[in-house]
Amino acid sequence: xTAPHPAPSRVAVLGGTGFIGRVLGARLLEQGAEVVSLAxxxxxxxxxxxxxxxxxxxxxxxxxxxxxxxxxxxxVVNAAGGMWGLxxxxxxxxxxxxxxxxxxxxxxxxxPARLVHLGTVHEYGMAPVGxxxxxxxxxxxxxxxxxxxxxxxxxxxxxxxxGRLDAVSLRLGNVVGAGQxxxxxxxxxxxxxxxxxxxxxTAQLSLQPLTAQRDFVDLTDTLDAVLLAAVRRDVPPVVNxxxxxxxxxxxxxxxxxxxxxxxxxxxxxxxxxxTGPETEWQQLDITVAREQLGWEPRRTLRxxxxxxxxxxxxxxxx
Numbered sequence: 310x311t312a313p314h315p316a317p318s319r320v321a322v323l324g325g326t327g328f329i330g331r332v333l334g335a336r337l338l339e340q341g342a343e344v345v346s347l348a349x350x351x352x353x354x355x356x357x358x359x360x361x362x363x364x365x366x367x368x369x370x371x372x373x374x375x376x377x378x379x380x381x382x383x384x385v386v387n388a389a390g391g392m393w394g395l396x397x398x399x400x401x402x403x404x405x406x407x408x409x410x411x412x413x414x415x416x417x418x419x420x421p422a423r424l425v426h427l428g429t430v431h432e433y434g435m436a437p438v439g440x441x442x443x444x445x446x447x448x449x450x451x452x453x454x455x456x457x458x459x460x461x462x463x464x465x466x467x468x469x470x471x472g473r474l475d476a477v478s479l480r481l482g483n484v485v486g487a488g489q490x491x492x493x494x495x496x497x498x499x500x501x502x503x504x505x506x507x508x509x510x511t512a513q514l515s516l517q518p519l520t521a522q523r524d525f526v527d528l529t530d531t532l533d534a535v536l537l538a539a540v541r542r543d544v545p546p547v548v549n550x551x552x553x554x555x556x557x558x559x560x561x562x563x564x565x566x567x568x569x570x571x572x573x574x575x576x577x578x579x580x581x582x583x584t585g586p587e588t589e590w591q592q593l594d595i596t597v598a599r600e601q602l603g604w605e606p607r608r609t610l611r612x613x614x615x616x617x618x619x620x621x622x623x624x625x626x627x
Contacts, residue, residue, distance in 0.1 A: 317384035317423070317539045321345045321377060323365065323411065324389030326352040328490050329427065329531065333386060334358055336532050345380050348389070365389075365414070366407040373414035377422060384539045385415055387426045390458070400457055408461035416473045424476035425538045428462045430524055430551065430591050431455035432480055438522070441594035444480070444547045462547060469546040477538050482551030482593055485561065485613040486528025487620030494519075495614070498562050499621040502569045506622070511572040517579070519559035521589035524551035527613035530606045537604050544601045551593035552606045564614040 320337050324330040325346025334344045334357030344358025351362055365373055377385065391403030408426065415424050433442045434449040450456045461478075468474035489496040498514065505512035534550040566573050599605045 316340055317342055319343045319380060319382050320384045321347060321382045323347045323387045326356045327388055328488050329484060330388035331356060332488065333388060333532055333535060365410050366402040370410040370413040374417045378419050382422050385422045385424045386535060387411055397453055400454060404457040405460050408464055412464060412468045412474060421475060423539055424474060425535055426465050426476060426478040428478045428480045429458045430480055430482050430593060432459040432462060436590055438590045441592045443594040444549055444597055466546045475542060477544055478547050479534060479538055479550045480547060481531060482524035482526040484528050484531050485525050485617060487616045489617045494558060495561060495565060495617060498565055499617060502571045503621050506571045511574055513574055515576045515578050519557060519562060521558050522555035523558060523591050524593045525556050525561060525610055526551045526606060527608040530608050534604045537602050541602055545597060548597050548602055549593040549595050550598055551595055553593060553595040555590060555592040556610060561614060564611050565618060568615045568618045
Protein backbone atom coordinates (compact mmCIF):
# COMPACT_ATOMS: atom_id res chain seq x y z
CA UNK A 310 0.00 0.00 0.00
CA THR A 311 1.50 3.35 -0.99
CA ALA A 312 1.52 6.11 1.60
CA PRO A 313 -0.18 9.30 0.39
CA HIS A 314 2.39 11.56 2.07
CA PRO A 315 6.20 11.54 2.34
CA ALA A 316 7.46 8.85 4.68
CA PRO A 317 8.97 9.95 8.00
CA SER A 318 12.71 10.44 7.76
CA ARG A 319 13.85 10.73 11.40
CA VAL A 320 11.89 8.60 13.84
CA ALA A 321 12.14 8.04 17.58
CA VAL A 322 10.64 4.75 18.73
CA LEU A 323 9.86 4.60 22.44
CA GLY A 324 9.92 0.99 23.54
CA GLY A 325 12.29 0.34 20.64
CA THR A 326 13.56 -2.89 22.20
CA GLY A 327 10.10 -4.44 22.63
CA PHE A 328 7.88 -6.75 20.60
CA ILE A 329 6.41 -4.12 18.26
CA GLY A 330 9.02 -1.39 18.64
CA ARG A 331 11.93 -3.54 17.55
CA VAL A 332 10.36 -4.76 14.30
CA LEU A 333 8.97 -1.30 13.59
CA GLY A 334 12.45 0.18 13.89
CA ALA A 335 13.85 -2.43 11.52
CA ARG A 336 11.06 -1.76 9.03
CA LEU A 337 11.73 1.99 9.15
CA LEU A 338 15.43 1.41 8.53
CA GLU A 339 14.55 -0.68 5.48
CA GLN A 340 12.56 2.28 4.17
CA GLY A 341 15.51 4.62 4.55
CA ALA A 342 14.51 6.39 7.76
CA GLU A 343 16.97 7.23 10.50
CA VAL A 344 15.85 5.58 13.73
CA VAL A 345 16.54 6.34 17.37
CA SER A 346 15.40 3.50 19.62
CA LEU A 347 14.60 4.55 23.19
CA ALA A 348 14.16 2.27 26.19
CA UNK A 349 15.08 2.20 29.87
CA UNK A 350 18.16 0.03 29.40
CA UNK A 351 20.29 -1.34 26.62
CA UNK A 352 19.08 -4.72 25.30
CA UNK A 353 21.17 -7.86 25.00
CA UNK A 354 20.41 -7.87 21.26
CA UNK A 355 21.13 -4.47 19.67
CA UNK A 356 18.04 -2.43 18.82
CA UNK A 357 17.47 -1.05 15.32
CA UNK A 358 19.15 2.25 14.53
CA UNK A 359 20.88 4.16 17.31
CA UNK A 360 19.98 3.19 20.85
CA UNK A 361 19.56 5.77 23.62
CA UNK A 362 18.81 4.76 27.20
CA UNK A 363 16.00 6.99 28.44
CA UNK A 364 13.24 6.38 30.98
CA UNK A 365 10.57 8.96 30.28
CA UNK A 366 8.43 7.76 33.17
CA UNK A 367 11.12 9.07 35.54
CA UNK A 368 13.40 11.34 33.47
CA UNK A 369 12.42 14.97 32.87
CA UNK A 370 10.23 15.81 29.89
CA UNK A 371 12.54 18.74 29.10
CA UNK A 372 15.43 16.31 28.66
CA UNK A 373 13.40 14.30 26.13
CA UNK A 374 12.49 17.52 24.29
CA UNK A 375 16.17 18.38 24.04
CA UNK A 376 16.97 14.90 22.75
CA UNK A 377 14.22 14.97 20.11
CA UNK A 378 15.25 18.46 18.96
CA UNK A 379 18.90 17.49 18.82
CA UNK A 380 18.08 14.47 16.68
CA UNK A 381 15.72 16.54 14.48
CA UNK A 382 12.98 13.94 15.00
CA UNK A 383 9.90 14.37 12.79
CA UNK A 384 7.93 11.35 14.06
CA VAL A 385 7.64 9.73 17.48
CA VAL A 386 6.05 6.30 17.89
CA ASN A 387 5.16 5.30 21.42
CA ALA A 388 5.42 1.52 21.55
CA ALA A 389 6.32 1.62 25.24
CA GLY A 390 4.15 0.68 28.19
CA GLY A 391 3.96 -2.08 30.72
CA MET A 392 1.65 -4.74 32.10
CA TRP A 393 3.25 -8.08 32.90
CA GLY A 394 5.18 -8.40 36.15
CA LEU A 395 4.30 -4.87 37.31
CA UNK A 396 2.25 -3.75 40.28
CA UNK A 397 -0.47 -1.10 39.85
CA UNK A 398 1.83 1.83 40.64
CA UNK A 399 4.47 0.62 38.20
CA UNK A 400 1.82 0.16 35.52
CA UNK A 401 0.57 3.70 36.18
CA UNK A 402 4.07 5.09 35.74
CA UNK A 403 4.72 3.04 32.59
CA UNK A 404 1.43 3.84 30.86
CA UNK A 405 0.00 7.12 32.16
CA UNK A 406 2.91 9.16 33.54
CA UNK A 407 5.01 8.17 30.53
CA UNK A 408 2.39 9.44 28.06
CA UNK A 409 1.76 12.65 30.00
CA UNK A 410 5.48 13.45 29.90
CA UNK A 411 5.72 12.40 26.26
CA UNK A 412 2.94 14.82 25.32
CA UNK A 413 4.70 17.57 27.25
CA UNK A 414 8.03 16.80 25.61
CA UNK A 415 6.76 16.60 22.03
CA UNK A 416 4.59 19.72 22.41
CA UNK A 417 7.64 21.70 23.55
CA UNK A 418 9.80 20.77 20.53
CA UNK A 419 10.98 23.59 18.29
CA UNK A 420 9.17 21.80 15.43
CA PRO A 421 6.79 19.36 17.16
CA ALA A 422 6.92 15.84 15.74
CA ARG A 423 3.96 13.72 14.67
CA LEU A 424 3.10 11.34 17.52
CA VAL A 425 1.69 7.85 16.94
CA HIS A 426 0.62 6.36 20.25
CA LEU A 427 -0.08 2.62 20.39
CA GLY A 428 -3.16 1.94 22.46
CA THR A 429 -5.07 -1.31 22.88
CA VAL A 430 -8.40 -3.00 22.34
CA HIS A 431 -8.47 -3.53 26.11
CA GLU A 432 -9.43 0.14 26.47
CA TYR A 433 -12.95 -0.86 25.40
CA GLY A 434 -13.58 -3.71 27.76
CA MET A 435 -15.94 -6.49 26.70
CA ALA A 436 -18.97 -6.23 24.42
CA PRO A 437 -22.07 -8.30 23.67
CA VAL A 438 -21.36 -11.30 21.46
CA GLY A 439 -21.61 -10.46 17.77
CA UNK A 440 -21.08 -6.71 18.13
CA UNK A 441 -18.15 -4.61 16.89
CA UNK A 442 -16.54 -1.89 18.98
CA UNK A 443 -16.28 1.50 17.30
CA UNK A 444 -14.04 4.41 18.22
CA UNK A 445 -17.10 6.41 19.24
CA UNK A 446 -18.45 3.72 21.58
CA UNK A 447 -18.20 4.28 25.35
CA UNK A 448 -15.05 2.70 26.75
CA UNK A 449 -15.52 0.51 29.83
CA UNK A 450 -12.27 -1.39 30.45
CA UNK A 451 -12.50 -4.21 32.96
CA UNK A 452 -8.81 -4.71 33.72
CA UNK A 453 -6.40 -2.23 35.28
CA UNK A 454 -4.14 -2.25 32.23
CA UNK A 455 -7.05 -1.28 29.98
CA UNK A 456 -8.05 1.54 32.35
CA UNK A 457 -4.52 2.97 32.32
CA UNK A 458 -4.19 2.69 28.55
CA UNK A 459 -7.55 4.43 28.18
CA UNK A 460 -6.32 7.29 30.37
CA UNK A 461 -3.25 7.59 28.12
CA UNK A 462 -5.35 7.68 24.93
CA UNK A 463 -7.67 10.26 26.46
CA UNK A 464 -4.65 12.43 27.28
CA UNK A 465 -3.50 12.23 23.66
CA UNK A 466 -6.98 13.13 22.39
CA UNK A 467 -7.21 16.12 24.76
CA UNK A 468 -3.86 17.40 23.53
CA UNK A 469 -4.95 17.06 19.90
CA UNK A 470 -8.26 18.81 20.52
CA UNK A 471 -6.45 21.64 22.34
CA GLY A 472 -4.16 22.13 19.36
CA ARG A 473 -1.06 21.17 21.35
CA LEU A 474 -0.23 18.04 19.42
CA ASP A 475 -0.36 16.41 15.99
CA ALA A 476 -1.11 12.86 17.04
CA VAL A 477 -3.17 9.71 16.68
CA SER A 478 -3.81 6.81 19.04
CA LEU A 479 -4.12 3.41 17.39
CA ARG A 480 -6.22 0.96 19.36
CA LEU A 481 -4.52 -2.30 18.44
CA GLY A 482 -6.13 -5.71 18.59
CA ASN A 483 -4.17 -8.62 20.04
CA VAL A 484 -1.02 -8.55 17.91
CA VAL A 485 0.45 -11.89 16.78
CA GLY A 486 3.79 -12.41 15.07
CA ALA A 487 7.52 -13.04 15.25
CA GLY A 488 9.04 -12.22 18.62
CA GLN A 489 5.80 -12.84 20.53
CA UNK A 490 6.39 -12.01 24.21
CA UNK A 491 7.23 -15.11 26.18
CA UNK A 492 4.68 -14.30 28.88
CA UNK A 493 1.75 -14.26 26.44
CA UNK A 494 -0.41 -17.34 25.83
CA UNK A 495 1.08 -17.96 22.39
CA UNK A 496 4.58 -17.21 23.64
CA UNK A 497 4.23 -19.79 26.39
CA UNK A 498 2.78 -22.40 24.03
CA UNK A 499 5.50 -21.78 21.43
CA UNK A 500 8.24 -22.25 24.04
CA UNK A 501 6.72 -25.54 25.21
CA UNK A 502 6.36 -26.84 21.68
CA UNK A 503 9.93 -25.81 20.86
CA UNK A 504 11.29 -27.52 23.97
CA UNK A 505 9.54 -30.74 22.95
CA UNK A 506 10.83 -30.40 19.38
CA UNK A 507 14.43 -30.05 20.55
CA UNK A 508 14.06 -32.97 22.93
CA UNK A 509 12.40 -35.15 20.30
CA UNK A 510 9.42 -35.64 22.58
CA THR A 511 5.66 -35.23 22.42
CA ALA A 512 4.60 -31.84 23.76
CA GLN A 513 2.33 -32.01 26.80
CA LEU A 514 -0.02 -29.03 26.91
CA SER A 515 -2.63 -28.35 29.57
CA LEU A 516 -5.31 -26.08 28.16
CA GLN A 517 -8.48 -24.52 29.39
CA PRO A 518 -11.30 -24.39 26.79
CA LEU A 519 -9.93 -20.94 25.70
CA THR A 520 -13.32 -19.95 24.40
CA ALA A 521 -12.71 -16.20 24.81
CA GLN A 522 -13.21 -14.43 21.50
CA ARG A 523 -10.68 -11.71 20.67
CA ASP A 524 -9.71 -9.59 17.68
CA PHE A 525 -6.24 -10.94 16.81
CA VAL A 526 -4.21 -9.05 14.20
CA ASP A 527 -1.01 -9.88 12.33
CA LEU A 528 2.16 -8.02 13.33
CA THR A 529 3.12 -7.09 9.75
CA ASP A 530 -0.35 -5.68 9.11
CA THR A 531 -0.04 -3.73 12.36
CA LEU A 532 3.24 -2.17 11.19
CA ASP A 533 1.54 -1.11 7.95
CA ALA A 534 -1.07 0.74 10.00
CA VAL A 535 1.55 2.44 12.16
CA LEU A 536 3.50 3.65 9.13
CA LEU A 537 0.36 5.02 7.50
CA ALA A 538 -0.65 6.74 10.73
CA ALA A 539 2.75 8.42 10.82
CA VAL A 540 2.11 10.22 7.53
CA ARG A 541 -1.67 10.59 7.33
CA ARG A 542 -2.53 13.82 9.15
CA ASP A 543 -6.21 13.85 8.14
CA VAL A 544 -7.43 11.02 10.36
CA PRO A 545 -9.36 11.11 13.65
CA PRO A 546 -7.31 11.03 16.87
CA VAL A 547 -8.39 7.43 17.63
CA VAL A 548 -8.33 4.61 15.06
CA ASN A 549 -8.99 0.89 15.56
CA UNK A 550 -6.49 -1.58 14.07
CA UNK A 551 -7.64 -5.19 13.95
CA UNK A 552 -9.13 -7.74 11.61
CA UNK A 553 -12.72 -6.77 12.32
CA UNK A 554 -13.43 -10.37 13.32
CA UNK A 555 -13.31 -12.20 16.63
CA UNK A 556 -11.42 -15.50 16.88
CA UNK A 557 -10.99 -17.85 19.80
CA UNK A 558 -7.69 -18.13 21.60
CA UNK A 559 -8.05 -21.90 21.20
CA UNK A 560 -8.01 -21.50 17.41
CA UNK A 561 -4.72 -19.62 17.60
CA UNK A 562 -3.16 -22.33 19.76
CA UNK A 563 -4.37 -25.04 17.38
CA UNK A 564 -2.89 -23.15 14.42
CA UNK A 565 0.41 -22.92 16.28
CA UNK A 566 0.42 -26.67 16.97
CA UNK A 567 -0.30 -27.37 13.29
CA UNK A 568 2.44 -25.03 12.07
CA UNK A 569 4.97 -26.49 14.49
CA UNK A 570 4.39 -30.06 13.36
CA UNK A 571 5.28 -31.16 16.91
CA UNK A 572 3.35 -34.21 18.19
CA UNK A 573 1.16 -32.88 20.97
CA UNK A 574 -1.06 -34.29 23.70
CA UNK A 575 -3.56 -31.85 25.16
CA UNK A 576 -5.01 -32.20 28.64
CA UNK A 577 -8.24 -30.29 29.04
CA UNK A 578 -8.45 -28.18 32.19
CA UNK A 579 -11.80 -26.75 33.37
CA UNK A 580 -12.21 -23.01 32.87
CA UNK A 581 -12.83 -20.72 35.85
CA UNK A 582 -16.47 -19.98 36.65
CA UNK A 583 -17.87 -16.94 34.91
CA THR A 584 -15.73 -17.21 31.80
CA GLY A 585 -16.72 -18.10 28.27
CA PRO A 586 -17.48 -16.52 24.91
CA GLU A 587 -20.64 -14.86 26.19
CA THR A 588 -18.59 -12.83 28.72
CA GLU A 589 -15.30 -12.45 26.82
CA TRP A 590 -15.96 -10.99 23.40
CA GLN A 591 -13.97 -8.28 21.60
CA GLN A 592 -14.27 -7.43 17.93
CA LEU A 593 -13.11 -4.13 16.48
CA ASP A 594 -14.95 -2.10 13.87
CA ILE A 595 -12.21 -1.09 11.40
CA THR A 596 -14.28 1.14 9.13
CA VAL A 597 -12.32 4.28 10.08
CA ALA A 598 -8.99 2.54 9.41
CA ARG A 599 -10.20 1.35 6.02
CA GLU A 600 -11.90 4.54 4.85
CA GLN A 601 -9.79 7.28 6.44
CA LEU A 602 -6.39 5.74 7.13
CA GLY A 603 -6.36 3.72 3.92
CA TRP A 604 -5.49 0.52 5.78
CA GLU A 605 -7.00 -2.93 6.03
CA PRO A 606 -5.60 -6.30 7.11
CA ARG A 607 -4.09 -8.38 4.31
CA ARG A 608 -2.61 -11.36 6.12
CA THR A 609 -4.20 -14.39 7.74
CA LEU A 610 -3.84 -15.50 11.33
CA ARG A 611 -2.15 -18.66 10.07
CA UNK A 612 0.54 -16.52 8.44
CA UNK A 613 0.99 -14.61 11.69
CA UNK A 614 1.31 -17.83 13.71
CA UNK A 615 3.71 -19.32 11.13
CA UNK A 616 6.06 -16.34 11.49
CA UNK A 617 5.78 -16.59 15.27
CA UNK A 618 6.87 -20.23 15.11
CA UNK A 619 9.69 -19.63 12.62
CA UNK A 620 11.09 -16.91 14.86
CA UNK A 621 10.78 -19.18 17.90
CA UNK A 622 12.85 -21.99 16.42
CA UNK A 623 15.39 -19.56 14.95
CA UNK A 624 16.01 -17.79 18.26
CA UNK A 625 19.17 -18.78 20.16
CA UNK A 626 18.46 -20.91 23.21
CA UNK A 627 19.40 -19.59 26.63
